[in-house]
Amino acid sequence: MLxxxxxxxxxxxxxxxxxxxxxxxxxxxxxxxxxxxxVTGLHLLGGGRAEASRxxxxxxxxxxxxxxxxxAGSPAAKVADEVGGxxxxxxxxxxxxxxGADGRSRAHLGGRSVPxxxxxxxxxxxxxxxxxxxxxxxxxxSEQRAVLDRFAGDEVAGSLREYxxxxxxxxxxxxxxxxxxxxxxxxxxxADLLRxxxxxxxxxxxxxxxxxxxxxxxRRLADADQLREAxxxxxxxxxxxxxxxxxxxxxxxxxxxxxxxxATSEDPALRELEPRLVEAAALLADVGAxxxxxxxxxxxxxxxxxxxxARQAELKHLTRKxxxxxxxxxxxxxxxxxxxxxxxTSEEALSALAARRDELAAELAVVAxxxxxxxxxxxxxxxxxxxxxxxxxxxxxxxxxVSVRPRTAEQGDAQALEVGRVRLHAGASGVDEVxxxxxxxxxxxxxxxxxxxxxxxxxxxxxxxxxxxxxxxxVPTLVFDEVDAGVGGRAAVEVGRRLARxxxxxxVVVVTHLPQVAAFADRHLVVDKSADGVFTRxxxxxxxxxxxxxxxxxxxxxxxxxxxGRAHAxxxxxxxxxxxxxxxxxxxxxxxx
Numbered sequence: 001m002l003x004x005x006x007x008x009x010x011x012x013x014x015x016x017x018x019x020x021x022x023x024x025x026x027x028x029x030x031x032x033x034x035x036x037x038x039v040t041g042l043h044l045l046g047g048g049r050a051e052a053s054r055x056x057x058x059x060x061x062x063x064x065x066x067x068x069x070x071x072a073g074s075p076a077a078k079v080a081d082e083v084g085g086x087x088x089x090x091x092x093x094x095x096x097x098x099x100g101a102d103g104r105s106r107a108h109l110g111g112r113s114v115p116x117x118x119x120x121x122x123x124x125x126x127x128x129x130x131x132x133x134x135x136x137x138x139x140x141x142s143e144q145r146a147v148l149d150r151f152a153g154d155e156v157a158g159s160l161r162e163y164x165x166x167x168x169x170x171x172x173x174x175x176x177x178x179x180x181x182x183x184x185x186x187x188x189x190x191a192d193l194l195r196x197x198x199x200x201x202x203x204x205x206x207x208x209x210x211x212x213x214x215x216x217x218x219r220r221l222a223d224a225d226q227l228r229e230a231x232x233x234x235x236x237x238x239x240x241x242x243x244x245x246x247x248x249x250x251x252x253x254x255x256x257x258x259x260x261x262x263a264t265s266e267d268p269a270l271r272e273l274e275p276r277l278v279e280a281a282a283l284l285a286d287v288g289a290x291x292x293x294x295x296x297x298x299x300x301x302x303x304x305x306x307x308x309x310a311r312q313a314e315l316k317h318l319t320r321k322x323x324x325x326x327x328x329x330x331x332x333x334x335x336x337x338x339x340x341x342x343x344x345t346s347e348e349a350l351s352a353l354a355a356r357r358d359e360l361a362a363e364l365a366v367v368a369x370x371x372x373x374x375x376x377x378x379x380x381x382x383x384x385x386x387x388x389x390x391x392x393x394x395x396x397x398x399x400x401x402v403s404v405r406p407r408t409a410e411q412g413d414a415q416a417l418e419v420g421r422v423r424l425h426a427g428a429s430g431v432d433e434v435x436x437x438x439x440x441x442x443x444x445x446x447x448x449x450x451x452x453x454x455x456x457x458x459x460x461x462x463x464x465x466x467x468x469x470x471x472x473x474x475v476p477t478l479v480f481d482e483v484d485a486g487v488g489g490r491a492a493v494e495v496g497r498r499l500a501r502x503x504x505x506x507x508v509v510v511v512t513h514l515p516q517v518a519a520f521a522d523r524h525l526v527v528d529k530s531a532d533g534v535f536t537r538x539x540x541x542x543x544x545x546x547x548x549x550x551x552x553x554x555x556x557x558x559x560x561x562x563x564x565g566r567a568h569a570x571x572x573x574x575x576x577x578x579x580x581x582x583x584x585x586x587x588x589x590x591x592x593x
Contacts, residue, residue, distance in 0.1 A: 046122075170364050463495070
């Protein structure tokens with residue numbers, strides 16, 4: 001939800017703050033006061049195109065700042081997390097868009113500078129702006145299909161998930177079959193090379209870390225005499241002469257003599273040092289024993305050295321061809337085994353893959369038909385529900401048709417699927433093309449909705465869709481600009497009633513010039529214009545109940561200065577309040593309850 005928006009230096013608005021709450025908020029003001037700058041600001045926050053002409057005359061830049069409620073773990077919060085943005089101290093997420101007078105644009109999210117496209121991703125989770133020049137959601141075929149699927153709910157979602165699961169396996173098997181068939185010779189050569197390498201490695205049978213162990217063993221065998229001399233000298237120094245010659249007692253003998261002298265001393269300070277010599281003697285005894293064991297193991301064995309050198313040569317032959325060391329050679333063999341298992345190009349293997357592909361294709365075709373059937377049923381219901389809504393939106397003779405038709409596969413389509421003896425394109429969302437069509441009046445042709453409707457009509461079609469889809473629309477904030485264009489009288493009341501109904505499940509912000517629509521709002525913001533003879537400035541203020549009466553009276557053909565106009569405004573507010581309190585809840589299919 002959008003909690004607050006600050007605008008600075010945008011169009012005629014010098015500086016303004018819009019505090020927004022849940023429910024229905026309306027923005028009004030005299031023509032030219034700058035109401036559309038509110039929508040422009042939202043466009044910029046949503047990553048829309050930046051134009052230098054929007055910067056206020058005399059200003060260096062325009063700044064739009066939005067404060068969104070985006071709980072941790074929500075899709076919007078995840079967008080911020082991915083770019084390193086952080087929530088504010090109060091848990092809200094701050095998005096900022098700056099447009100310089102030179103046309104350069106910058107974007108920030110959660111205190112981090114981000115590409116403008118990140119704000120677009122954020123807006124997809126939080127905002128949907130509907131205006132006469134911003135009906136892109138209805139123009140994209142993928143979005144029209146998504147609208148129908150949202151309306152259908154689980155009736156389509158369950159079958160579509162199963163379709164996508166089977167389709168993924170089908171494409172994988174088909175791709176593998178094509179690769180094996182088209183590259184059979186190349187794959188056969190690769191398989192031969194892998195088998196040869198595995199045979200070489202298997203014949204040598206290297207063990208992990210064996211090359212390092214052999215290097216150490218070869219060094220010991222080659223230097224056995226020098227090592228024995230060094231170890232013998234060390235043992236002599238530690239333990240003394242082997243024959244027990246008292247003239248060469250070694251370190252242990254000297255420590256023993258030192259212990260006897262300290263132990264027999266009359267000075268307690270010297271006697272206290274004797275235990276430390278005991279520790280030193282124990283340590284030297286351990287070292288002497290280990291040296292002795294080393295000498296016993298150390299043998300000058302020319303035969304063993306020859307074996308080690310031969311084994312090293314075998315291992316080096318492998319490491320020159322397959323990896324830098326023995327561990328790498330073993331890893332290469334494991335990968336080769338896995339790769340070889342997928343290179344079977346025999347007729348039996350190819351036949352098995354083709355059979356599996358055809359089996360999956362048959363399963364996929366059945367599920368695709370289930371998705372199509374569910375969409376077709378929901379399309380009729382959606383068309384009726386939207387047409388019913390249009391009846392009260394100054395389009396009494398217009399109807400909306402939701403067309404679900406198969407998408408024929410083109411020649412050479414790698415994702416072609418035979419469904420009911422017809423080759424169709426099996427896309428990620430099914431085999432259907434969905435199109436919203438508008439029949440402007442009885443006898444008129446059914447045209448794509450963005451071609452058959454004017455700007456104002458298109459906004460009303462979107463409003464009707466949003467009301468019908470309000471139970472499943474994931475975007476929390478809906479903004480409507482000029483949704484009431486060309487509407488008046490009772491139709492305007494119906495527009496206000498539907499917006500109020502939509503505000504039960506969404507935050508709704510509407511820019512309007514109709515008092516009948518404004519009367520249904522929960523909160524009323526007005527854009528005021530002032531001039532000092534040099535500059536024209538606009539600001540936004542929030543109205544209390546008495547101020548709302550005055551503003552509605554002004555909107556009633558400038559009747560704010562008359563008692564009649566104010567009485568009419570009060571009557572509008574009272575009627576709208578009573579209507580909202582008694583309005584039924586609209587459920588799927590336009591049914592009321």
